[in-house]
Amino acid sequence: MRPGGPPPTASPPSAAPTRVRPPERGLPMRTDDDAPDRLARAYSVDPDDLSRLHARLAAAAEAAGTLDVAYRTVDSPVGALLLAATARGLVRLAYASEGHDVVLQNLADRISPRVLHAPDRLDETARELDEYFTGARRRFDVALDWRLSAGFRAVVLHRLPDIGYGQTVTYSAVAALAGNPRAVRAVGSACATNPIPIVVPCHRVVRSDGRMGGYSGGPEAKRTLLGLEAGA
Numbered sequence: 001m002r003p004g005g006p007p008p009t010a011s012p013p014s015a016a017p018t019r020v021r022p023p024e025r026g027l028p029m030r031t032d033d034d035a036p037d038r039l040a041r042a043y044s045v046d047p048d049d050l051s052r053l054h055a056r057l058a059a060a061a062e063a064a065g066t067l068d069v070a071y072r073t074v075d076s077p078v079g080a081l082l083l084a085a086t087a088r089g090l091v092r093l094a095y096a097s098e099g100h101d102v103v104l105q106n107l108a109d110r111i112s113p114r115v116l117h118a119p120d121r122l123d124e125t126a127r128e129l130d131e132y133f134t135g136a137r138r139r140f141d142v143a144l145d146w147r148l149s150a151g152f153r154a155v156v157l158h159r160l161p162d163i164g165y166g167q168t169v170t171y172s173a174v175a176a177l178a179g180n181p182r183a184v185r186a187v188g189s190a191c192a193t194n195p196i197p198i199v200v201p202c203h204r205v206v207r208s209d210g211r212m213g214g215y216s217g218g219p220e221a222k223r224t225l226l227g228l229e230a231g232a
Helices: 035-042 047-064 100-110 119-133 151-162 171-177 184-192 219-231
Strands: 069-074 081-085 090-095 115-117
Touching: 069 100, 069 119, 081 100, 081 119, 090 100, 100 115, 151 171, 151 184, 171 184
Parallel strands: 069 115
Antiparallel strands: 069 081, 081 090
């Protein structure tokens, strides 16, 4: 140390070296692509158990009054039909060409989001449709919920069940029945947007020149229904 100089400072102790533990040896990561299958096997659910659970949920919702719209599908000579009912009655019948998922979303938007697959509520409708397609029924007796139609369209649709089985009438004749003989185009619009086709028989309304006119299920479905009734 130099005379008169500052006292020496002590050097900090050297830090102890950090010991890095080697990675533990374990099972190697699996890189095979059958993970989804293995997970499915590990967490498999019996479809029958799911069906029974769904049925219990639907029954509980019905009993609690929280099942606002029940739906089911049925097979028919004109394709798969979506049936939907409220506590008031059948509110919607839709062809596959309309897009069943689109129809269900529309019901959720316009009526209630509490929509559930609950076939029991629609057993009677399914039975009557089966009888109709086999020629054993000429008029439907199920209760109807008309809330999806309003104004003049509702007036028109309420007159359609008066058209006899196997008969056809013109759009102009229906306009006269509805009290407005000049509203032919409005009758066509009402038939095209009929939320409950077949049961509310808009397929029996044709053009004055003999052509079938439009139909929500398509021309082939309309032709099939008219042919079914003509041959009964």
